[in-house]
Amino acid sequence: MNSSLGYITTLLSLFQSVSAIPTAQAPNKFNWSAKKGIIAFGDSYTYVQGTHGHQNYSFIGDQFNYAYDPETLLSNMIVQNQVHSNSPIPSKYVLYPSGIRTNTRPETATAEGGPNWIEYLTNCGLEPGMTSPRSCQKQLWDFAFAGADISTEYTPLHHNFTVSLVNQITQFQEYGHSTLSQHLRETETLIAIWIGINDIGDSSKYAVDFPTFYANLTNTLFTSIDTLYKLGYKSYLLINLPPLDRTPSNQATSTPHPNATQVTWYNDALAAHAEQFGKKRNVEMRVFDAHGRLSEIMESPGRYGIVNTTGYCAGYDQLDVGVNYKEYGCPVPVEEYFWFNSGHLTSHVHRILAGEIERWLMR
Numbered sequence: 001m002n003s004s005l006g007y008i009t010t011l012l013s014l015f016q017s018v019s020a021i022p023t024a025q026a027p028n029k030f031n032w033s034a035k036k037g038i039i040a041f042g043d044s045y046t047y048v049q050g051t052h053g054h055q056n057y058s059f060i061g062d063q064f065n066y067a068y069d070p071e072t073l074l075s076n077m078i079v080q081n082q083v084h085s086n087s088p089i090p091s092k093y094v095l096y097p098s099g100i101r102t103n104t105r106p107e108t109a110t111a112e113g114g115p116n117w118i119e120y121l122t123n124c125g126l127e128p129g130m131t132s133p134r135s136c137q138k139q140l141w142d143f144a145f146a147g148a149d150i151s152t153e154y155t156p157l158h159h160n161f162t163v164s165l166v167n168q169i170t171q172f173q174e175y176g177h178s179t180l181s182q183h184l185r186e187t188e189t190l191i192a193i194w195i196g197i198n199d200i201g202d203s204s205k206y207a208v209d210f211p212t213f214y215a216n217l218t219n220t221l222f223t224s225i226d227t228l229y230k231l232g233y234k235s236y237l238l239i240n241l242p243p244l245d246r247t248p249s250n251q252a253t254s255t256p257h258p259n260a261t262q263v264t265w266y267n268d269a270l271a272a273h274a275e276q277f278g279k280k281r282n283v284e285m286r287v288f289d290a291h292g293r294l295s296e297i298m299e300s301p302g303r304y305g306i307v308n309t310t311g312y313c314a315g316y317d318q319l320d321v322g323v324n325y326k327e328y329g330c331p332v333p334v335e336e337y338f339w340f341n342s343g344h345l346t347s348h349v350h351r352i353l354a355g356e357i358e359r360w361l362m363r
């Protein structure tokens with residue numbers, strides 16, 4: 001009797017602590033259930049491969065193939081050539097996704113060795129093969145470009161074909177918006193942006209006053225977001241920076257780049273600008289605290305089916321790593337690691353994050 005009551009009490013308190021997880025707040029909440037699609041911008045954490053994209057970098061075009069016509073956009077397909085779990089996004093903590101442990105080769109349709117957060121969140125592009133964004137219940141139009149920073153005003157391009165965040169939005173304004181708005185109304189669209197990961201890494205050794213530098217960076221970001229606002233988009237989801245001071249190489253040194261203070265400064269600048277913008281424009285603007293959630297996962301990895309938060313599997317990019325991970329010196333499969341490689345989270349972590357974002361959006 002007593003012990004079963006104790007068990008129930010433990011369950012209840014677990015449930016309460018789960019519900020009480022603090023997340024960033026923003027002035028307005030949009031109705032996620034009513035949204036028919038996402039238009040996304042960002043970097044490799046968010047990029048999906050398109051049939052009209054630059055291989056390994058984008059859904060459509062690049063800086064040298066900047067213009068596209070309506071037909072190219074509408075016929076473009078999201079490519080998925082990676083392992084994934086068929087089960088729906090977990091509505092609660094969970095679990096090791098058993099579907100993920102297969103011998104399928106890791107490929108390059110994302111930078112995570114499997115579907116990424118935006119594909120899990122929209123449930124668009126998860127199926128192996130090709131998916132038209134228009135065929136998804138929540139359409140995913142993803143203009144994120146792997147390796148992107150916010151603007152060349154602050155940091156150099158990773159490649160000469162890289163489309164910066166500012167240019168992704170200009171490109172969308174010029175070539176995407178008038179076509180897409182005929183298929184996905186502005187009011188039914190959520191704009192999702194995860195950016196800053198490359199910026200903070202590329203600039204971490206600059207000789208600048210960082211709080212001011214990050215305020216400038218995020219100022220440029222919101223000037224660009226204002227372009228979207230003027231096109232009629234009123235719902236925004238921003239994601240803050242992960243604990244990038246804890247990447248495998250940063251954990252191995254006493255002088256991480258970026259360090260924890262820098263990550264906090266950037267995230268503070270982002271939160272402050274988001275709040276300001278939300279109020280000034282009276283839009284629905286929410287910032288998801290990925291930093292807080294990912295830190296929590298790193299503190300209690302076992303609850304999430306993760307056993308290694310310090311390193312990554314050296315064979316992550318090998319074709320047979322799914323079955324032969326031990327041959328690459330990895331005691332466990334790639335999906336039981338937190339980090340996929342030196343700077344990316346595993347698809348497993350993206351899946352957990354997507355579930356958490358969805359639950360948070362529904363609140």
Ligand SMILES: *[C@@H]1O[C@H](CO)[C@@H](O)[C@H](O)[C@H]1NC(C)=O
Nearest residue numbers: 030031032033034035036363
């Ligand atoms: C959100 O949208 C759904 C689907 O359109 C609708 O059923 C629900 O009533 C809306 N909720 C609120 C709070 O407006």
Ligand SMILES: *[C@@H]1O[C@H](CO)[C@@H](O)[C@H](O)[C@H]1NC(C)=O
Nearest residue numbers: 054055056057106107108317
């Ligand atoms: C994309 O990445 C794969 C795996 O690293 C590589 O084999 C391929 O050559 C890359 N393609 C381009 C165009 O860089």
Ligand SMILES: *[C@@H]1O[C@H](CO)[C@@H](O)[C@H](O)[C@H]1NC(C)=O
Nearest residue numbers: 063064065158159160161162
């Ligand atoms: C882009 O960079 C590559 C090598 O990094 C170079 O070969 C190519 O000529 C450059 N293209 C242009 C148009 O500058």
Ligand SMILES: *[C@@H]1O[C@H](CO)[C@@H](O)[C@H](O)[C@H]1NC(C)=O
Nearest residue numbers: 208209210212213214215216
């Ligand atoms: C921030 O922007 C201001 C105004 O453009 C400029 O004067 C200042 O040098 C910038 N500071 C940093 C650290 O980037």
Ligand SMILES: *[C@@H]1O[C@H](CO)[C@@H](O)[C@H](O)[C@H]1NC(C)=O
Nearest residue numbers: 204210255258259260261262
């Ligand atoms: C992180 O780096 C910044 C800029 O160099 C420095 O001001 C700050 O003290 C550092 N923080 C830590 C915890 O080392």
Ligand SMILES: *[C@@H]1O[C@H](CO)[C@@H](O)[C@H](O)[C@H]1NC(C)=O
Nearest residue numbers: 308310311312313314329330
């Ligand atoms: C984490 O993974 C790395 C790379 O496989 C390995 O070197 C390290 O020993 C692992 N750490 C733990 C605690 O298992």
